[in-house]
Amino acid sequence: MKQYILKRLLLIIPVLIGITVITFAIVHLTPGGFVRSNMEMNVKVSPDSMERLKVLYGLDRPLYEQYFKWLWRFVRFDFGESFIDNRPVLDKVLERLPATLLLNIVSLTVIFFLGIIIGVTSALKRNSFYDRFMTLFTFIGYSVPAFWLALILMMVFAVKWPILPVSGITSFNFDMMSAGEQALDVMWHLILPVFITAFGGLAYISRYVKSSMIESLTQQYTIAAYAKGLPENRIIYKNALKNSLLPVITLLGLSLPGLIGGSFIFETIFAWPGMGRLAYESAMTFDYPVIMGTVTMAAFLTLLGNLIADISYALVDPRIRYR
């Protein structure tokens, strides 16, 4: 097992290099480019100084040379500095990460918690009114565009009946609040965004849990458990549930990268100072170091998430042993 984990960790390196090569090529081949898109329309900037800027940032060098220069810094965990404000990329990311992490951890917890409950209860009462209602409810959540629902709910709960904040993560007078009030204030701002992301994600997980729960409830080992005279609650919530939660581990692993990736549309609507907006802003200004930094981190977490899912699979299911 240890050997397997080491092998998988080493395999991450070539995949990550491949991802950075492709990303690097795409952002540099995009028409426009950092100097032109930021300076060309400015009459105060002469073509001469634009050339000097290119030389300053090393953008006059061949692409492969630029890439290897970036890679050489990256292997020493140096993501470089932003072209726009000259601040270290790592600082800019770390400043945006908490907001995205907070929102996504809270909504993932809500999604998995409610999703498993809805899945299990629907499996137990399949084809009942409750089951049909939950199917309809979760599919509406899945189908409705999040940005549209966000705007509607903002209009209803923040404009018409202003009981919730319109956007942002804190109130204007946040700095004057006590620690307890600050926590409450953030929670108050979380309600709408968490509701909308959770509503959209519920269908996915609850359908998975429902179908795998139905499957394990009809297996021979469940009948055998009844024949042993075990209490029904134990059969359902221990013996059958453990089997049906195996696919959930995969889903959890797959949602890890989303934890830091953030969503651009969503964060823009809610003026949420997260990673999604950072990535978008850097793409619009051709801020190459920041783009590379955010993409590489998201890619690394995706790969790590897959690995964690595979490992926890082996921990829960004794039939799986990796070599």
Next chain:
Amino acid sequence: MSIIEIKSLSVDYALGQNGVLHALRNVNLEVNAGESIAIVGESGCGKSTFASSLVKLLALNSKAAGQVLIDGNDVLAMTNRELEAIRGVKAGTIFQDPAASLNPVFSVKEQIEETITAHLKVRDKVELKQRAIKLLEETGIKETQRVYEAYPHQLSGGQQQRVMTAIALSCSPKILIADEPTTALDVTVQAQIIALLKRLKKERNLTLILITHDLHLALDLCARIIVMYAGEVVEDAEIKSETDSKHPYTRALFEIIPDINEDRHEFSVIPGEVPELKTVMNECYFRNRCVKAGKKCSESHPEMENGVRCFYPYTKGRLKA
């Protein structure tokens, strides 16, 4: 006193638009404590439904009528709570496919001990382990310590069935229901499991209910043979050889057993198949496949008489009528 008494048991399966399937019809049976009976018949004759109705493990689309009395209490009238106290305690069950009957994500240790904890309220770890190891030894497992800690997929088919048997017997039930216990196993392992069941039956004075399509196995393990056809008991008698049986269907089952001394190059079969039981007809259900069918067979339905349901039974002790 009889340990099991079945009074006019009928089980129907609702098939939605395809109507109703009568899987068991008016079954009456008494089994004495310590007696061993075998339920024999082809696929679709109702023997598995019979096995599941003994501890009310019936499918959701089924409807049972009549009574199944275990120690005088009607199992079919019981609530889930009451059933939990019967299953595993009064009657243990082992199934056809041990690999599918053991939960793949729990160890043997957990699966034996959860049963003991549920019924006997034993929670002490040392005592639980002692009991589990003793059960594994009793069912003839050699490497008890390894098997105790193993997961089902790490065991051979024979070991899995022994573990199932250990679980079924963990709370010392007086009745053991064995639903095709050897069908999924290969022949040498089959012989071992049969020997195990024989020994346990003797040592624990079990009432064994064996469900099988293998007449040989039935004769080997049980003195009393109950032959089922189309959801009904057609013969209920102490049978040791072909000449003991009276019903043409039982005789036909004997005829199809291959004989190593005989110079035959094809397996013999009973022509036709078990009818699907959707309508109740006033005739003998076996008549289309029967060598002895006569006029009466298509005019009315035979009743059980002297342990056989037939208008033209064979005479006991004679090979031809």
